[in-house]
Amino acid sequence: MFEAAELGRKVSREEFDALAPDLRTELLDLQQQLRGADFPVVIVFAGVDGAGKNETVNLLNEWMDPRWIVTRAYGPPSDEERERPEYWRFWRDLPPKGKIGMFLSSWYHHPFVSHAMGETSPAEMDEDLARIVRFEKTLADEGALILKFWMHLSEKAQKKRLKKLEEDPLTKWQVSETDWKHFKLYDKFVGAAERLIMKTSKGHAQWHIVEGADPRYRYSVVLSTVRDAIVRHLETRAVARKVAAEMKEVPAKKAKPAALGGQPSILSSLDMTSSISGDDYNRVLQECRGRLSTLHRQAKQQGVSTVLVFEGWDAAGKGGTIRRLTNALNARDYQVIPIAAPTEEERAQHYLWRFWRHLARSGRVTIFDRSWYGRVLVERVEGFCSEEAWRRAYGEITDFEDQLVRAGTVLCKFWLHITPEEQLARFNQRGEIEYKKWKLTDEDWRNREKWGDYEAAVNDMVEKTSTSMAPWTLVEANDKPFARVKVLTTVCDALEAALKGKKS
Amino acid sequence: MFEAAELGRKVSREEFDALAPDLRTELLDLQQQLRGADFPVVIVFAGVDGAGKNETVNLLNEWMDPRWIVTRAYGPPSDEERERPEYWRFWRDLPPKGKIGMFLSSWYHHPFVSHAMGETSPAEMDEDLARIVRFEKTLADEGALILKFWMHLSEKAQKKRLKKLEEDPLTKWQVSETDWKHFKLYDKFVGAAERLIMKTSKGHAQWHIVEGADPRYRYSVVLSTVRDAIVRHLETRAVARKVAAEMKEVPAKKAKPAALGGQPSILSSLDMTSSISGDDYNRVLQECRGRLSTLHRQAKQQGVSTVLVFEGWDAAGKGGTIRRLTNALNARDYQVIPIAAPTEEERAQHYLWRFWRHLARSGRVTIFDRSWYGRVLVERVEGFCSEEAWRRAYGEITDFEDQLVRAGTVLCKFWLHITPEEQLARFNQRGEIEYKKWKLTDEDWRNREKWGDYEAAVNDMVEKTSTSMAPWTLVEANDKPFARVKVLTTVCDALEAALKGKKS
Known part of the structure; x- marks a missing residue:
């Protein structure tokens, strides 16, 4: 050579x-x-x-x-x-x-x-x-x-x-x-x-x-x-x-919602009536919090980092769930990263750069409120990136997550799922409560009109990025208490497994 | 209590x-x-x-x-x-x-x-x-x-x-x-x-x-x-x-150019005919480069950081001087930071934040092509910040530099000075040379019209921020070779003094 x-x-x-x-x-x-x-x-x-x-x-x-x-x-x-x-x-x-x-x-x-x-x-x-x-x-x-x-x-x-x-x-x-x-x-x-x-x-x-x-x-x-x-x-x-x-001039062919036309999709297979009663909720939540608090402390001591990803429909309860979770953590050891439009410095870099930069030092918990999955959700549906770009993203994302997991990071990904009817009820409620009004924007109503497109995107996302190393947890979130308990339990189980794996 | x-x-x-x-x-x-x-x-x-x-x-x-x-x-x-x-x-x-x-x-x-x-x-x-x-x-x-x-x-x-x-x-x-x-x-x-x-x-x-x-x-x-x-x-x-x-509506009172009205100013006291002949220049420059290269290596080994600040009139030769300097350094160990308009993330922070973020790890050389002095130069003259803000900045800046020097950083600050006549000649020349054309913008011509205001600002700046810990070096730069040699010699002397001080 x-x-x-x-x-x-x-x-x-x-x-x-x-x-x-x-x-x-x-x-x-x-x-x-x-x-x-x-x-x-x-x-x-x-x-x-x-x-x-x-x-x-x-x-x-x-x-x-x-x-x-x-x-x-x-x-x-x-x-x-x-x-x-x-x-x-x-x-x-x-x-x-x-x-x-x-x-x-x-x-x-x-x-x-x-x-x-x-x-x-x-x-x-x-x-x-x-x-x-x-x-x-x-x-x-x-x-x-x-x-x-x-x-x-x-x-x-x-x-x-x-x-x-x-x-x-x-x-x-x-x-x-x-x-x-x-x-x-x-x-x-x-x-x-x-x-x-x-x-x-x-x-x-x-x-x-x-x-x-x-x-x-x-x-x-x-x-x-x-x-x-x-x-x-x-x-x-x-x-x-x-x-x-020039490609933009050509009207995009609508993908046929094949899997959704009668056939069961990943999301449609969820039991959306799942719920937990008030008394059970309070008891289980307390148990979960105690458990998470202990596990988090052990993870901190052993230098095990955690990355949590929250995606879901508008008004699915991401914020409330995140708060139930962080309550069990020490504020000095976690960071919630809200992902909105990228900054100027972020726009000048590869789209994954803004997520790499937020990875925390060992033993910390980093919580992404929306995440790199924006690429295959909002950017796909709204046409903010080319079809080739979002199709490519599945591989780029699993590769990124693979690097996280190999470095010993505990990674959990949650899709908070609600039905269109539940969303409508929550939107209407938001409009009525004074201090929740800011949460409801015109964009929320616009996104709602594209429910079918988003649903197709979510199904693809789960299909292509739910790996054994970094599986998606689909959360039935029509009942908020049920969703919160499921999320906390999942995080606890993942932490426990990682700590056990480290010991042995 | x-x-x-x-x-x-x-x-x-x-x-x-x-x-x-x-x-x-x-x-x-x-x-x-x-x-x-x-x-x-x-x-x-x-x-x-x-x-x-x-x-x-x-x-x-x-x-x-x-x-x-x-x-x-x-x-x-x-x-x-x-x-x-x-x-x-x-x-x-x-x-x-x-x-x-x-x-x-x-x-x-x-x-x-x-x-x-x-x-x-x-x-x-x-x-x-x-x-x-x-x-x-x-x-x-x-x-x-x-x-x-x-x-x-x-x-x-x-x-x-x-x-x-x-x-x-x-x-x-x-x-x-x-x-x-x-x-x-x-x-x-x-x-x-x-x-x-x-x-x-x-x-x-x-x-x-x-x-x-x-x-x-x-x-x-x-x-x-x-x-x-x-x-x-x-x-x-x-x-x-x-x-x-409301204050902006009130026309600002022009400060009388008191010190400049016949009285010698700091800048006017420079001997602008200073020069060095071609043969001497080549010899001295080579010597300087060798010396700087050796000193830089020692500084790297001992973990001594260097911060160099370059300010000066448009076309005073900052870029060329910086390049003569970096030529003697190992590219992996220095970084030239061009300071232009702040980014979105920088604008959301204190104006000194963008300089703090660029401070390098030990043993490195950080070269600022324009710097935090923008506050008391362009921002003052152009009215980009309030009078109170730039007046306050002198103290903030000396405090910042004090922290640098106390942490063991070698800090040199250069004002490259040319006469208005020399600037005009260089502007005209720039317009003629193909690959230098980009350097000449309308803004350069506009800045030139405010020569007196800038001169007053420079005099104030030197007066208020040239401390024994972090002195300004005023460089007579009508003759480029002279300016380059003076800058390199100053950097070498400062490094040598710091390394000697460390040894004893």
């Missing part, structure tokens, strides 16, 4: 000096065009030690305007990072639309080095790489331009390079013992690199293998590749926008 | 039940009004262990809508927090406009406990408290409503309370050894509390001492105080907005 990157290719000083001024001007100019663009640029630099990753990143920063560039390298995770899923640190560093993010090794570091050092099996490495592919795919699908450079050196060239760095007192510090240790495993590293490149070079995020021996050659290749890719991506996106605009 | 909080005041269950429903409705209703308000609410709970801080915060969360509340308690700082100035963790948790932030002990914890335990002298405690006063004042000045509750128990009541908690297996965990250790120092804690309340109870952030023995009494006092304070603040702010609107 690396034969072509060991040919000793060079660019002379004269050639480079002839090429440099224009290239530089073009890059600066492209950065200005980028500032108004609807996508970020993510550039990854990885490869052999001493092949010039650092120098190339420095040159790009030197030639371009560093104000619109974010450069990130990663040492051992901070304690705040260790307490979240592994990719949290990468998500929080992603550049917003219009900016360039340069990432040194980053998400490739761990899979690459640990496989080369023999710490992971091929199967484990492949799993790590598959996650990378999904991560980059989800960024690219939202428009990100992803460029990846693998800086290569032949064994001989690497040795020469490390020696040369060591000889110069000014660059001596750049060579560590680890570098030499890695060098002794050159073949292993090359093997790991081949596997890595094979598995993660995709149309939307290709690897460019760069011969790193000659700085001028390396710079010329990287810089012109960056330039060309940005130019092409700007054009591609412009075309995509045009197509999308 | 606490006599009135040891009277054994109680509220009966009947009284409380009579009062509760209305109070609760009012609080919920106020939260809705708050959502559209132009200020945040900051509530601090501190006081004696066992006096019900936690329970009160929980009740507030229970009665109000937790979606618009942020509750924060603080354990030992995380490593990311330890690497920044002490107050960074509090700044990042501040609620935005329209929300309520509840803070348990928080910034009062350290000054209070360490003084009570005899670890700090009265003078040291007073210094800590003075910083709190400045912190709360700067929040209040920007509109924040600050409420502080000191929960008190008599010695007897505290003992009783701790024993009672210990007896119940459900609450036993709440009592730690530390609580009993503190209890044995009851008198010391009361002494420290008195001093704390005396020094930090201000008109804009008053302490309310609450007798904590009876939960119903405690809840009634706190909840009705919160209600009344929010009601009053909403009214006060409405009046303030009206007055501000």
Whole structure:
């Protein structure tokens, strides 16, 4: 794979000096065009030690305007990072639309080095790489331009390079013992690199293998590749926008409500008469609260995080249920995140970014009042995103949740279900009670008219995202007490199972 | 001081039940009004262990809508927090406009406990408290409503309370050894509390001492105080907005350019013919870069952070100077922050919040291309903030910088100065060079017309914020090479001094 990157290719000083001024001007100019663009640029630099990753990143920063560039390298995770899923640190560093993010090794570091050092099996490495592919795919699908450079050196060239760095007192510090240790495993590293490149070079995020021996050659290749890719991506996106605009003109075909035409749907199979009597409710609620309070304290001590997702019809009682739940928790340890329209900073990022940013440190409870499922509910029904985008979202969401659960987070998802008749009764009641009036908006009435569309969306959502790792709990919520008890019990059971699993 | 909080005041269950429903409705209703308000609410709970801080915060969360509340308690700082100035963790948790932030002990914890335990002298405690006063004042000045509750128990009541908690297996965990250790120092804690309340109870952030023995009494006092304070603040702010609107109608009196009328000003005293010849420039620049590169590496190793502020006339050469500087640094260790109009999330916070959020972890270099000085420059000249606000800002800014420097950060501030003639020449040149055209906007021409106003603002700024801890470096920038060398040399000298100071 690396034969072509060991040919000793060079660019002379004269050639480079002839090429440099224009290239530089073009890059600066492209950065200005980028500032108004609807996508970020993510550039990854990885490869052999001493092949010039650092120098190339420095040159790009030197030639371009560093104000619109974010450069990130990663040492051992901070304690705040260790307490979240592994990719949290990468998500929080992603550049917003219009900016360039340069990432040194980053998400490739761990899979690459640990496989080369023999710490992971091929199967484990492949799993790590598959996650990378999904991560980059989800960024690219939202428009990100992803460029990846693998800086290569032949064994001989690497040795020469490390020696040369060591000889110069000014660059001596750049060579560590680890570098030499890695060098002794050159073949292993090359093997790991081949596997890595094979598995993660995709149309939307290709690897460019760069011969790193000659700085001028390396710079010329990287810089012109960056330039060309940005130019092409700007054009591609412009075309995509045009197509999308034209598609909007075409009236969307209404999906036939097949499953709902007589056939039982997931929601229609719920027993909406479920209820609990007043006395039972008070007793059971007290029991649940005591249980939750104890479990929550244990989870806090053991660093087990909880994420709760609440979705449901307007007036289904999300707020009241959440309050019954938080009453049993210590206010310092939970946070309720109401999800409404995204802020300006959130709009400049991938749609999942705003949820990643709210993940709390270990032992905390994060409660989402509406969530990432907005993508496949309101955004789907109201046409706020393209059909392709919400269809894709199911996979993106299960992947996100998979990362949460693997990091040890207890995740519960609730759909609070009421019948249209019950909703109407509650709307009318809201209009009458002074301090509940604010809760009732015109939008609620409009949403109500689209009941059928929403019902279809909910059925799809449950079908496609209720996994054994992160199942949906459908809550019969015509009777509020019943719903509250069911939610609290579910949370308690999930916490108990997680704590038991941890002990054993 | 606490006599009135040891009277054994109680509220009966009947009284409380009579009062509760209305109070609760009012609080919920106020939260809705708050959502559209132009200020945040900051509530601090501190006081004696066992006096019900936690329970009160929980009740507030229970009665109000937790979606618009942020509750924060603080354990030992995380490593990311330890690497920044002490107050960074509090700044990042501040609620935005329209929300309520509840803070348990928080910034009062350290000054209070360490003084009570005899670890700090009265003078040291007073210094800590003075910083709190400045912190709360700067929040209040920007509109924040600050409420502080000191929960008190008599010695007897505290003992009783701790024993009672210990007896119940459900609450036993709440009592730690530390609580009993503190209890044995009851008198010391009361002494420290008195001093704390005396020094930090201000008109804009008053302490309310609450007798904590009876939960119903405690809840009634706190909840009705919160209600009344929010009601009053909403009214006060409405009046303030009206007055501000009326003030805008009154034509502002132009300040006489007194100091500039013939008298030498700080800027006019600069030798604007300063320059450096081409050969010297290249040699010195290379030397500087080498020196900076070495110093930067040492600073990284020793965890010394650097913050550089660049201000100056349009076209004074900030960008070019910054690039000469970053070239000597490792791209992974610096970040250039361009300061333009604040984002939506930034506008919902105190104007200094957006700078606090960018402070980097230890050993990094953060470069602000324009900065918090916008408040006393563009915002002053263009009337984007009130005269009172920018006049107040000098103190707020020096306080902010003081915290940076005390945390060990190397701080350099540069004003790049050019003459109006030089600016005109550069504007004209920009218009001619293709890839520099974007840099020249109509706003640049408009700003130019206000040269005199800006000059007066710069003179005031330097006069009021050039401190021995954080001096301004005025840079004669008609000759770009001279300016670049002066900036690099200044940064090197400052780093060198800081590293030397650390060693000795």
